[in-house]
Amino acid sequence: MGNSSVLMFQVLTLHNFTINSLMNLYDKSWNEQVVRQVFSADIAYKILHTPLISQVEEDRIVWKGERHGRYSVRSAYKLCVTKLIDSSYLWRPGYWSEIWNLKVPPKVKNLLWRMCRGCLPTRVRLLDKGVACPHYMC
Numbered sequence: 001m002g003n004s005s006v007l008m009f010q011v012l013t014l015h016n017f018t019i020n021s022l023m024n025l026y027d028k029s030w031n032e033q034v035v036r037q038v039f040s041a042d043i044a045y046k047i048l049h050t051p052l053i054s055q056v057e058e059d060r061i062v063w064k065g066e067r068h069g070r071y072s073v074r075s076a077y078k079l080c081v082t083k084l085i086d087s088s089y090l091w092r093p094g095y096w097s098e099i100w101n102l103k104v105p106p107k108v109k110n111l112l113w114r115m116c117r118g119c120l121p122t123r124v125r126l127l128d129k130g131v132a133c134p135h136y137m138c
Contacts, residue, residue: 022047028054092117 022038024031029052037043065075081087097114113121126133 022051028052 017038022031022035023029030050031046032048035047038044039047062069063071063075065079066072094116095112096116098107099116102109102112111120119125123133
């Protein structure tokens with residue numbers, strides 16, 4: 001067999017391969033012979049030196065973004081905003097929760113929030129953004 005045939009055989013063999021195939025499940029140890037056959041020497045060394053915890057009876061996927069461990073789009077968005085994207089320039093000190101907890105209509109809360117954040121479309125702000133604003137319009 002040529003090198004490409006051996007590679008194709010390995011790919012087909014590994015198609016349904018699982019981590020369990022690399023372990024002796026009865027004693028929670030690595031099946032050293034299989035690990036050394038499947039992986040290069042340096043990768044096999046790293047795998048074989050990874051400890052297996054005997055107390056764990058079954059693996060499960062856990063999403064660390066939520067206390068209960070289940071994935072949600074909300075927690076993924078929060079993770080992206082807080083960890084992956086530098087949004088520190090957006091944070092302003094203030095009492096924002098007090099504004100949002102006021103007993104007034106939502107449009108009033110929004111107006112107060114915009115005023116405090118300095119993001120109302122005033123003439124000065126529009127000019128800063130490059131919007132031509134004639135005096136009779138603003």
